[in-house]
Amino acid sequence: MLGHVTDRRKAAPAMTTQVAPVDNQAFYEDIYANGIVADPAPHLEHSVKIKNVKKSFGSFDVLTGLNLNFVDDSITTVLGPSGTGKSVLLKHIVGLLEPDEGVVEVFDQDIWRISPAERQEIRKRVGILFQDGALFGSMNIFDNVAFPLRKHTRKRESEVRKIVMDRLDEVGLTRAEKKYPGEVSGGMKKRAGFARALVLNPSLVMFDEPDSGLDPVRTSLLNDLILRVHAEHGGTYILVTHDIRTARKVSDYVGVVWKGKLIHYGETEEAFNSDMPFVRQFLSGDSIGPLGMD
Numbered sequence: 001m002l003g004h005v006t007d008r009r010k011a012a013p014a015m016t017t018q019v020a021p022v023d024n025q026a027f028y029e030d031i032y033a034n035g036i037v038a039d040p041a042p043h044l045e046h047s048v049k050i051k052n053v054k055k056s057f058g059s060f061d062v063l064t065g066l067n068l069n070f071v072d073d074s075i076t077t078v079l080g081p082s083g084t085g086k087s088v089l090l091k092h093i094v095g096l097l098e099p100d101e102g103v104v105e106v107f108d109q110d111i112w113r114i115s116p117a118e119r120q121e122i123r124k125r126v127g128i129l130f131q132d133g134a135l136f137g138s139m140n141i142f143d144n145v146a147f148p149l150r151k152h153t154r155k156r157e158s159e160v161r162k163i164v165m166d167r168l169d170e171v172g173l174t175r176a177e178k179k180y181p182g183e184v185s186g187g188m189k190k191r192a193g194f195a196r197a198l199v200l201n202p203s204l205v206m207f208d209e210p211d212s213g214l215d216p217v218r219t220s221l222l223n224d225l226i227l228r229v230h231a232e233h234g235g236t237y238i239l240v241t242h243d244i245r246t247a248r249k250v251s252d253y254v255g256v257v258w259k260g261k262l263i264h265y266g267e268t269e270e271a272f273n274s275d276m277p278f279v280r281q282f283l284s285g286d287s288i289g290p291l292g293m294d
């Protein structure tokens, strides 16, 4: 699947607004202040379109005119400093937050111009892996993964069992089916959360810091799993992470958000070769650059 995506990406040139001379500081200041409208693959379909979205909490402006389209059947990572609105963005896509301004389109529907019932139908096509797996502590791993099937479908229990065991097999957890979340490691909780996120065959899967709390080896194994499952089933994956290695390893595209706006968007290696001072600083973890402690 990834090879397939890569081939399609080569079919047309990427469109980007970032074509300034490297030393043009005013150009970058303008991008930091106003954001960009860019799309690394305008010739492909997009399952999610974020159009000039603004969101404030009281006097605190979090999303300040965010434009970001997510390319179908590929893995896009959203990077950015803490508190810049990445999780708020995911909540908008899943319909948990309504924008103050702008449009959130999922599967070509403006999700705030449709009925709650229609929104719920879209929601069923979206899987989410939360930071801690968000498992129910009172249910064993099997019942946690079975939960969306029992809630949203009328499948017989024998069918539920087959689907859940297939998913648990895929993430290497068949022997843990009877264990409770409190009895398994952080990595196993993530894998169980991933199995649950996939159980309704979602077209769109969102990962909110899938690597948080995992050691580097477990992170690497989880990344392999994400790539393997994506290669097998396809779908549009959106990842939010602070882990630069994860971003580099799994992503087809990288978007960088700062102060609620998109400031870079392109294929993964393009981000890692960017001349933009902020992007270079952020991806190298350097203390010198436009990003300070404020």
Ligand SMILES: Nc1ncnc2c1ncn2[C@@H]1O[C@H](COP(=O)(O)OP(=O)(O)OP(=O)(O)O)[C@@H](O)[C@H]1O
Pocket (backbone or CB within 6 Å): 057, 062, 080, 081, 082, 083, 084, 085, 086, 087, 088, 089
């Ligand atoms: N429901 C809410 N009410 C008030 N403020 C909120 C709410 N949700 C988020 N915020 C604020 O919005 C800002 C952005 O939060 P968000 O969680 O999206 O950041 P983030 O980029 O995901 O950060 P991190 O990388 O640290 O997880 C934060 O300052 C947060 O406190």
